[in-house]
Amino acid sequence: MTHTIRTLRAAGPSLMLLALAGAAQGAVLTAGPGGTYATVQDALDAAVALPGDDEVRVRFGVFPENLFVDLDGSGDLIEMSGGWDATFTSASDARTTVIDGGGLGKVFEIQTEGSDRFVLHGMELANGEDTLRAGVAVFARDTSSVELYNLTIRDNLAIADRASSGGLYAVLIGSADLEVRDCDLLDNTVTSTGTVDGRGGGLTVELNNTSTARIIGNRIRDNVVTVAGSGAGLGAGADIIQFEAGSFFELTDNEFRGNRIDASGVTGTGLMLSGTNWVARRNRVANNIDDSANGFGSQAFFSTFAGTAVLSDTLVVDGNARGVQLNANSGATLRATNLTVAGHFTERGILAGTSGGGQLSVYNSISVNNGVNAQLDPTVTEGSNLFTNDSGLFIDPLIGDYRLAPGSAAIDAGDNTPPGGLGPIDLAGRTRIFGPAVDIGAYEADDVLFADGFEA
Template sequence: MLKTLKAIFLNTSLTFLFILFLINMAGAADFCVSNAADPQSALTTAASNGEDDVIKIVQGTYIGNFIYSSCEDYDLTIEGGYSEGCTSRVVDPANTVLDGGASGTVLVLSTDKEANFSIDGVTLKNGMTDKCGGGLYAYASGTITLTNNTITGNSAGCGGGLRADAETITLTNNTIRANSAVSGGGLCLPAYYVLGTVTLTNNTITGNSAENGGGAYISLYYDSAIAKIYNNIIWNNTAINEGNDLYIDNDRNNNYLASYVNLFNNDFDQSIEGIYIEIPFTIDPTNLNNEDPLFVDPANNDYRLQAGSPCIDAGDPNAPELPAADFERDPRIEGAAPDIGADEYYTGPPVPIPDIKVNGSDGPITLGQSDILTVSVLLDNNDITENADWWLAADTPFGLYFYTFDGWTTDWVPAYQGHLFYLDSFEVLKNMPVSRLPAGTYTLYFGVDTVMDGNVTWDSGYYDTVVVNITE
């Protein structure tokens, strides 16, 4: 197994040291957006340049209706919060605003190919359309991932805040508020794929309105489709007809066989007015029933949790795609369990936030022998620059291994020792055939320890994990 791991991660001209010091190197086209004309220019170029693309948006407000329409199967990532020149980043959706000016959808991302879209750390506001998706309309046959965004003050025919359609749709740490539509005031998420998966984890969806599905409208077509709804605040939304907070159509193909819905550790109105389910199922008792989350100051758009909120420590620590931090980069799971909603109640000082993903997922993720494996790491140092041990480890079916410059070892040795800095998302491993790995469960770790002594000091260590199940 040691030889296998070494071959996987060292059969490349990049080493982990190279990653740390050449963090701006990338296998995609990067755009640094800093004025009103740049967003659309970058989207237009990215749509046909034959590359994966990353659009980095400098902090500010950009008014317009921005469209990406492509016939290519390349990925697109949009990230807010950058400083001038895109040399550093602060993840806070309030600092990067795309404003639709009430004259159309704020942002359209559309392709007929198997591409992946990702949006992180932006605000989408003031979109208005009689079509679908006021703040965001996203369509692809790959994955759509939204993290750490605010979507507010938009209106549409369906999906006032957003409408997303893809084989895999994942929303984490988003605040979706004060949007309106005919169906799906906050969001409308249809799953029209055989293996369609909709995942909502640790979002705050509040103050939205519609005729049906004031907060969220989720539609599952195939019997094999699944919705995973964990740790969300879906509260104080309104619907004229059905589903103030939630409208779940788990039988869109009308064959009376329900699609799968995992609904755990959320806060929503469980009454007949609060939730509509096409084929009813028993609501799990881990869900809170219309409890006031005790937001700090919703009148002034502060949806953090107050002390004493019933949502504190009420989440599921095993929720799919559980993020390493909340929307404002406070550590996720501060107490006995994660909080419900986009905010994690935290009163301590800033800490470094490591993040490791497999195939863009926080996991757990299951891969077969015909799949490929991409591992990426990120460190938000939260402006902390002290020296630290950097760790990269893999717990495999054959033992625990640590990465060093000389390869993998069973000795507890850090990968690198040096000061902390912001490490942008970097692919340690890209598109490796899973067939090179024996079947079993693999847990990958990426972390830092601010006591730089070559040992793991748990009180000063910060780490993230991702679990990968490899099948035969």
């Protein structure tokens, strides 16, 4: 059922509404004024008690509730969606349903196990407050799956001596699966009042065993981590960790912008990804801020300690401290290709190193207009990079346009067969290798477009 909705959704709103209307194989339960249930929690409880695959439709409006659902391993599917009209026959994609936690605990806790499936979309979840996992908390086990899309998760606060996970938190155990796509994680806050770490302002994902997760096409903005004492601040936008080599993580087509950390130690103001077998492609990381006195925390931190990790076609620009930090440890392999890193005027653009026999390569990448453009350990393999400042590389970096300018030295200057291969498309979604050779950096220039200086 989920696959059908996703396919029709891409075709247009009217088809999506038809898919939703006929989605449930079991009961359709309605919540809100005019619905069968006055509260969302009552509708969820009823869906859990019923056999089969059920759908919960929530009317537009504000619901002051703190929700909890445990699918108890029955193997059923519950799909919950918002934005429904007064007759519960059509829904809007505008996220007009708001679950308001009112500062009384986390907004929504979701627990799945066995072969349970839970799908949530079309609403806003806001104003939770807790010591940990203040917004939406997902606990998925066994072969269960959770799918979250078209959500806004905002203005949630985790505050404690050791606080973490302000917006969305997910822990996956066994072979559980998570997908988060087309969501906005905005203005969530983690405040640690003691002398310990604070982490995961917008998004936290922890993968164990053979679990899998895909974070695709989300906007993660203006989240904050603050640590009052001597602890570190980690991953204000996103904090992602894989604990075991059997798990797999994908991070694709996301934006991390305007996130901040104020702590004595800072890593990953935009995002921090540490794990085993992961792929990160076509992510934009910009304007994330280190508010500490030290001012050297990286906007993006990527590390691997087992298996093979791939980073490509990614933009890291305009931070007030370090750009991107890359580490390959304990015999693991990290392949970085087609990065654009610029505008870190007081710190290093790219800092890359290995330990314990790790293998790290940096190819087809631009790092310019930084305090030090690149610092690569001698153990790092590199090729076809541009690390020398050149005012003619980009269209207009002053307004954040880091596409390649006509005549840029990066055009057709890359290596078509770097270690780990090229990404299939560039940051703008265009095919890689437009011309005799791949371009250097996150964007592939359109040689026809710029052939005579005018658009065709």
